[in-house]
Amino acid sequence: MGMQGFLDIFDIYLLEAVINGILLGGVLALLALGLNLIFGVIDVTWICYAELVMIGMYAMYFIVQVYGLSYFVAAPFTILLVAVLGAALHYLVIAPLLTAPPINQLLATGGVLFVLQSFATVAFGIDFRNLGIRLPVLAFGDMNFSYARLLSFLAALVGMVAVYLFMTRTFTGTAIRAISQDRQIMALMGVDTRRIYLITSALGGALAGLAACLLVLQYDVHPFVGLSFGPITFLICVLGGLGNFIGGFIAAFVFAEIISLGGLFSDLEWGYVLAFAFFIVMMFIRPAGLLARRR
Amino acid sequence: MMGQGRVAAWGIGLAALIALPFVYREPYHLHILVLILIWSFAYTSWSMMGRFGLVSLGHGGFMGIGAYVTALLWNHLGLSPWIGIPISMAAAGALALIVGYPCFRFRITGHYFVLVTLALSGIVLQVITATRDYTGGSLGYTPNRTSGNKLLALQFDDKTTWYLIALGVWLFGIVIWHWVDRSMARYALEAISEDEDAAAAAGVDVTAEKLKITLLSALMTALAGALYCQYQMFITPDTVSGIAVSLQMVFAAIVGGLFVSLGPTFGAIITILLAETLRIGFGTKAVGWDNLVYGVLLVLFIIFLPKGILGSLLDRLKPQRKVPRAHEQEAVQAARPGT
Numbered sequence: 103m104g105m106q107g108f109l110d111i112f113d114i115y116l117l118e119a120v121i122n123g124i125l126l127g128g129v130l131a132l133l134a135l136g137l138n139l140i141f142g143v144i145d146v147t148w149i150c151y152a153e154l155v156m157i158g159m160y161a162m163y164f165i166v167q168v169y170g171l172s173y174f175v176a177a178p179f180t181i182l183l184v185a186v187l188g189a190a191l192h193y194l195v196i197a198p199l200l201t202a203p204p205i206n207q208l209l210a211t212g213g214v215l216f217v218l219q220s221f222a223t224v225a226f227g228i229d230f231r232n233l234g235i236r237l238p239v240l241a242f243g244d245m246n247f248s249y250a251r252l253l254s255f256l257a258a259l260v261g262m263v264a265v266y267l268f269m270t271r272t273f274t275g276t277a278i279r280a281i282s283q284d285r286q287i288m289a290l291m292g293v294d295t296r297r298i299y300l301i302t303s304a305l306g307g308a309l310a311g312l313a314a315c316l317l318v319l320q321y322d323v324h325p326f327v328g329l330s331f332g333p334i335t336f337l338i339c340v341l342g343g344l345g346n347f348i349g350g351f352i353a354a355f356v357f358a359e360i361i362s363l364g365g366l367f368s369d370l371e372w373g374y375v376l377a378f379a380f381f382i383v384m385m386f387i388r389p390a391g392l393l394a395r396r397r
Numbered sequence: 398m399m400g401q402g403r404v405a406a407w408g409i410g411l412a413a414l415i416a417l418p419f420v421y422r423e424p425y426h427l428h429i430l431v432l433i434l435i436w437s438f439a440y441t442s443w444s445m446m447g448r449f450g451l452v453s454l455g456h457g458g459f460m461g462i463g464a465y466v467t468a469l470l471w472n473h474l475g476l477s478p479w480i481g482i483p484i485s486m487a488a489a490g491a492l493a494l495i496v497g498y499p500c501f502r503f504r505i506t507g508h509y510f511v512l513v514t515l516a517l518s519g520i521v522l523q524v525i526t527a528t529r530d531y532t533g534g535s536l537g538y539t540p541n542r543t544s545g546n547k548l549l550a551l552q553f554d555d556k557t558t559w560y561l562i563a564l565g566v567w568l569f570g571i572v573i574w575h576w577v578d579r580s581m582a583r584y585a586l587e588a589i590s591e592d593e594d595a596a597a598a599a600g601v602d603v604t605a606e607k608l609k610i611t612l613l614s615a616l617m618t619a620l621a622g623a624l625y626c627q628y629q630m631f632i633t634p635d636t637v638s639g640i641a642v643s644l645q646m647v648f649a650a651i652v653g654g655l656f657v658s659l660g661p662t663f664g665a666i667i668t669i670l671l672a673e674t675l676r677i678g679f680g681t682k683a684v685g686w687d688n689l690v691y692g693v694l695l696v697l698f699i700i701f702l703p704k705g706i707l708g709s710l711l712d713r714l715k716p717q718r719k720v721p722r723a724h725e726q727e728a729v730q731a732a733r734p735g736t
Contacts, residue, residue: 147508149454149515198700205452208511209651210699212454212644216692219641223685325685329640333519336512344508371527378520385499385513 116363118245123362124355125247128255129316131354133331134338135262135347136309142282142345143302146196146207150215151310152332154191157218158184158314159323163231173235181311188307189300197299215328222325230322237319254316261312262351265305278302282345334361334374337381356380414564418557427556433662433669434563435625436649440661441570442617443646445577446610448655450590454643455496455514458521459489459615461638463622465525465532468540468632471550473531478551478627486619492517493615494608501607504593515640522639537633540626551627559628566624567662570617574658577610586610641688648695654705663707 137151148154158180165176195214199207237249269275281288281298289295321327338357342349357377364373418427443456466485470476476484496517500510525532532538543550553559577583585606588596597603626632635641645668653664672687679686702709 141508147512149511195696195700202699202703204507205450205511206699206703208508209452209647210696212647213692213695213699216641216644216648216688216695218692220685220688220692224689228684329519329522333516333640337516340505340509340512340516344512371523374523375520375527378516381513381516382496382499385503385505 114245118247119362119365120359121245121247122251123359125251125255126362127355127358128258129313130331130335130338130358131351132258132261132309132313132316133335134342134350134354135265136306136313137335137339138342138345138347138350139265139302139309140306141339142347143278144192144196144299145204145285146211147344148191148211148214148306149208149332149336150191150211150218150328151306152328152335153215153218154184154187154307154310155314155317155331156222156323156325156328157187158311159318159321159327160222160226160231162315162318163233163323166233166235167231173233177312177315180315181308184311184314185304185308188310189304191307192300192303196303197296219325219328226325228325230324232322233318235319248320250319254319257312257316261309265309268305274298274301334377337377341381341384411568415561418560422557424556427560429669429673431556431559431563431628433665434560434567435621435628436669437662437665438563438567438570438624439618439621440646440649440653440665441567441574441658442614442621444650444655444661445574445614445617447647447650449586449610451607451611452511452647453514453611453614454511454640454647455493455517456614456618456646457518457638457640457642459493459618460622460625460642461518461521461525461634462489462492463619464626464632464637465538465622466619467623468538468626469531471540477549478623479549482551482620482623485623486616489615489619489622490612493611497608497611498604501604501611506593515643518638518640518643522634525634525638532634535634537631539631542630552630563624563628566620571658571662573613573617577613578658582606582609644695645691648691648698651703651705652694652698654708654711656704657708657711660705660707664705667706 133151133155137148140151141147161180161183162173162176165171165179166173191211191214195210196207199210237253240247240249240252269279277288277293277298278301280291281293281295285295288298317331321330334357338353339350341357342351342353357380360377360380361373364376417430421427439456439460443453446453463482463485466488467478467481470481470484471478496513499505500513505513526534529535540552543552547553553562585596585601588599588601589603589606593603622637625637649664649668650661651664652667653662654660668691671690675687675690698705704712
């Protein structure tokens with residue numbers, strides 16, 4: 103094989119990695135959207151967000167593998183379950199702390215992270231489990247793409263569009279956006295902030311549930327699976343500007359490309375390390391976030 | 398200044414602690430005491446930053462670097478821990494400066510700071526797992542047993558030696574805590590934690606002050622990690638690094654009390670005794686139960702008792718001690734919802 107042949111193959115691998123990065127970016131953007139929504143409206147960071155996804159992945163595993171229902175029946179149940187969990191998290195942990203220093207709220211969700219992880223360990227053990235669904239690999243020219251990734255990407259896009267429509271076309275969505283702009287004044291306008299907070303938390307939970315349905319197609323579930331994509335989600339949100347939906351969306355794809363291209367040359371873990379290094383460099387260049395438009 | 402009575406109490410307490418292993422030699426109890434002392438030192442290191450509102454979840458990363466760098470240098474290069482520990486501390490310090498400088502220079506505070514440091518400890522865990530050819534990955538790592546000089550290798554078989562080492566290091570941590578408590582840096586950092594802009598306007602070099610305390614805290618945490626590794630002679634990424642270890646530090650410091658010197662120590666006593674009790678109570682089924690109880694307690698403490706057990710007790714004992722500082726007042730108000 104000559105030099106030209108080598109370059110051709112290299113280019114195809116590169117293109118494959120770039121496209122895989124875009125596909126990965128969809129799910130990361132979905133995760134970032136949920137976290138940004140909670141932060142933008144309630145001014146709270148759920149550091150147990152990835153653990154909610156983990157619980158959703160277990161729900162999918164049990165409904166599909168143990169109870170033998172179809173994937174498409176299991177998905178709505180899982181989304182609903184995690185939405186309820188999100189609302190419960192707000193009602194039980196965040197609501198009593200709304201007037202406390204913000205750092206206390208954040209640390210309390212750290213306690214919830216412990217609870218969810220160890221609950222999963224106690225209840226399900228530390229074995230790796232998967233759905234047992236093997237989706238075909240899509241061949242496109244010389245490139246191979248996992249069908250699961252493509253499906254996840256499309257579903258994540260649909261989920262994000264649905265949230266966008268909900269936020270812009272419904273009264274509740276408009277109230278949520280209004281509250282994210284001014285927390286005090288909306289209560290005077292007759293909007294029940296407590297109700298809006300609960301709905302937002304449920305919506306954030308539902309997005310985590312959707313992410314769970316998609317991630318479980320690609321990854322095995324175990325009690326600590328949240329740790330493998332939680333930190334990267336936080337970096338995305340900080341780089342995009344916490345609460346900034348569009349910034350988070352762009353940052354998700356930037357990070358996904360770094361992880362995917364970094365993984366091309368070595369293990370996936372090194373892709374994460376590269377992403378973190380990139381993040382530190384970006385903090386020097388654009389400290390106020392990618393779009394530099396903090397609230 | 399400390400009163401005569403307090404000096405006497407510290408003196409008697411210390412004398413009793415030093416004398417303890419010579420009169421009481423039950424190995425299991427001494428083992429628990431050594432663990433409590435090492436973790437107390439780690440928690441005290443965390444609280445050096447935490448008490449000034451610099452909530453870092455990156456300390457799991459610093460501890461992991463302290464443990465792994467020391468062990469790797471010993472196994473692969475044959476470098477004595479006496480040299481390896483300072484190198485590992487320098488590595489953790491350098492990382493703290495690299496991450497801390499942009500954070501402080503560009504005013505990344507609150508949520509942003511917590512999330513950045515959280516990612517830091519996640520990344521250190523990923524690196525340790527990724528370099529599994531050297532570090533053994535998630536299966537853990539064991540420093541080679543020495544056949545030569547035990548002192549040079551910092552490996553001792555008897556618990557009494559380790560108890561005295563851990564006691565010395567713990568005391569060193571408490572002394573540093575008091576040293577910071579009485580320094581000008583404390584006033585600067587308290588001013589920063591109340592209002593960064595006002596502090597800067599009053600002539601406080603915000604970035605430099607924050608970097609100094611972060612560096613000190615990271616160096617101490619790395620030392621704690623290295624000591625833990627030398628004592629246990631077995632480390633895994635999950636026991637010395639990562640988000641779980643960082644949260645464990647936050648939890649213990651908050652349970653014990655952030656604003657008093659012995660608070661983190663008190664937190665270590667409570668958490669380790671709790672974990673051991675659960676481990677003995679549940680036997681082999683204990684995996685996960687201790688953290689489940691930790692998590693629930695952490696949430697309850699933050700909601701109902703954010704000043705910690707020791708902090709609240711001291712407040713109760715001396716109600717008119719002094720006017721609480723503003724950030725403590727906030728915490729006090731949070732402790733009594735509805736007022």
